[in-house]
Amino acid sequence: GVGTGPEMENLKRIAKGNVEFLGWQSQQELREYYRRCRALIFPGVEDFGIVPVEAQACGRPVIAYGEGGASETVSGPFAGSRSPSGTRISGVFFEEQNVEALISAVELSRQIDFDSDFIRKGSLRFSKEIFKERIAAFINSEVSDFVPTRGRVAPRLSAQISTN
Structure with missing residues (x-):
């Protein structure tokens, strides 16, 4: 297994001989394990x-x-x-x-x-770019409906969030 955590020592104790505990791995090493x-x-x-x-x-x-x-x-x-x-x-x-x-x-x-x-x-569909696009689209669609008032009528806000 890859990673660490509070149960690691307990898992090592109960694991069979065919289980290897690798501990923390870099992102590059982790990608290689996934690929293999x-x-x-x-x-x-x-x-x-x-x-x-x-x-x-x-x-x-x-x-x-x-x-x-x-x-x-x-x-x-x-x-x-x-x-x-x-x-x-x-x-x-x-x-x-x-x-x-x-x-x-x-x-x-x-x-x-x-x-x-x-x-x-x-x-x-879970990439950072897609997340940024979706959250920006959501904010842009919702902020146009937000009208703050402090006891008075306020004009509609207009804003655009960029994903760049």
């Missing part, structure tokens, strides 16, 4: 979860617990369903946080011929 992996396993629940998006930006599919942000950033079937036809998916979900459900999701992922280019392109 068969798939990213993301068993947790996070509001957004940048890790699945980073893996997808490297063209790698994600095997994720089907709750939280991963359900918004990964597209694919739940384990237990038939192997999907087509390649317009970026991962596989599992419904319960247990070993059996994870194994089922890994087995399903092995039946799928993922399209790395499709996965990478799908991650672009």
Whole structure:
């Protein structure tokens, strides 16, 4: 595993010999790990979860617990369903946080011929540039409706936020 955290020592104690703890890695090293992996396993629940998006930006599919942000950033079937036809998916979900459900999701992922280019392109909707464009568009559309008054009538505001 990559990264550190308060549970690292406990995880090292209970891990089997086939688990390597790499600790903190630079962004460049992390990209290389993503590019070389068969798939990213993301068993947790996070509001957004940048890790699945980073893996997808490297063209790698994600095997994720089907709750939280991963359900918004990964597209694919739940384990237990038939192997999907087509390649317009970026991962596989599992419904319960247990070993059996994870194994089922890994087995399903092995039946799928993922399209790395499709996965990478799908991650672009979460890029910094797209975020800036969307937030600027939102602010620009909302600020025109904002009319501050302090007991008097104020003219409508006009403003434009640039993404540059």
